[in-house]
Amino acid sequence: MLSLKCSSLIDVLKFATYNIHMDENTVVNLLAIETATPKWRIARSAGAVYIMLIALMIACISIGNLLYESFQISRHITQPILYVLIAISGVYLYRKHYIYYRYTLTDELLAIEEVGGKAEKTIAVIELMDIRAISAYESRMKTSDRIIRASLPPRSAQTLVEASLDGKNIILTISASEEFVNKLTAQWHDCAESIQ
Numbered sequence: 753m754l755s756l757k758c759s760s761l762i763d764v765l766k767f768a769t770y771n772i773h774m775d776e777n778t779v780v781n782l783l784a785i786e787t788a789t790p791k792w793r794i795a796r797s798a799g800a801v802y803i804m805l806i807a808l809m810i811a812c813i814s815i816g817n818l819l820y821e822s823f824q825i826s827r828h829i830t831q832p833i834l835y836v837l838i839a840i841s842g843v844y845l846y847r848k849h850y851i852y853y854r855y856t857l858t859d860e861l862l863a864i865e866e867v868g869g870k871a872e873k874t875i876a877v878i879e880l881m882d883i884r885a886i887s888a889y890e891s892r893m894k895t896s897d898r899i900i901r902a903s904l905p906p907r908s909a910q911t912l913v914e915a916s917l918d919g920k921n922i923i924l925t926i927s928a929s930e931e932f933v934n935k936l937t938a939q940w941h942d943c944a945e946s947i948q
Contacts, residue, residue, distance in 0.1 A: 781859040784935050787867075788904055788927040789852040801845055808841055853902045855928050857936055860943065862913070864902045864924065875902050876924060878915045880943040885914040886936065895923060903927040 812834035819825045846868070853875075856863040862883070864875045889910040903910045903925040911933050913924040928936070 782856070783859060783939060784855075784857045784932055786855045786928055786932045787852060788855070790849060790904055801849060804845070805838075805842060808838055812838055853904070853927065855902075855926060855932060857932070857939060859939065862936060864926065866902065875900060876917055876922075878913070878917055878924075880940050881947055882917070883913060883915045883940050884921075885912075886933070886940060887912050887914075889925065897921040897923050899923045899925065901925050 816827055816830040816834050819830050820827055851866060851868045854865040854867055854872075856865070860881075861877055861879055863877045866873045866875050889907050889912055897914070898920060900922055904927045907925075910925045910927055913926060913936075915922055915924065
């Protein structure tokens with residue numbers, strides 16, 4: 753799904769000067785912006801998540817009371833453990849239901865952002881000439897490279913981008929559409945050919 757919003761990464765992208773001799777402004781050729789969002793389901797609606805968290809809190813309080821009544825385990829011991837369980841569940845729900853990713857492709861860069869609510873975090877900005885390979889997700893991938901997940905389930909629909917970032921080999925998983933991956937692959941090949 754193409755996003756109509758401009759990426760905030762445009763400000764941090766490396767610019768190419770259009771005409772150095774005439775002191776013109778720098779130009780970035782934006783090729784594609786795409787946003788990967790989780791599929792909407794009733795279980796992912798804000799109301800359903802709110803109800804699940806309330807039910808989880810009531811269940812944890814009930815479990816704490818049951819442990820106290822049945823086994824005489826102090827609430828000072830059980831409540832912190834159960835509240836940590838609630839916090840972990842809240843973080844899990846947030847990461848699985850509200851995080852989405854924005855991929856920005858220019859003529860020289862691939863930029864990836866993680867967006868959650870109003871907060872945006874830049875995951876990676878990779879020069880296309882630093883990309884080593886682009887391939888479909890492999891279920892039994894064995895690698896010593898650092899894996900950065902910037903994708904949504906299912907894994908079978910994910911694309912792997914192998915690159916060098918700050919001198920380290922990394923593998924990025926992205927959930928881009930076939931159209932975006934084709935544009936990325938074509939631009940990557942063009943970049944590689946222009947270097948040779």
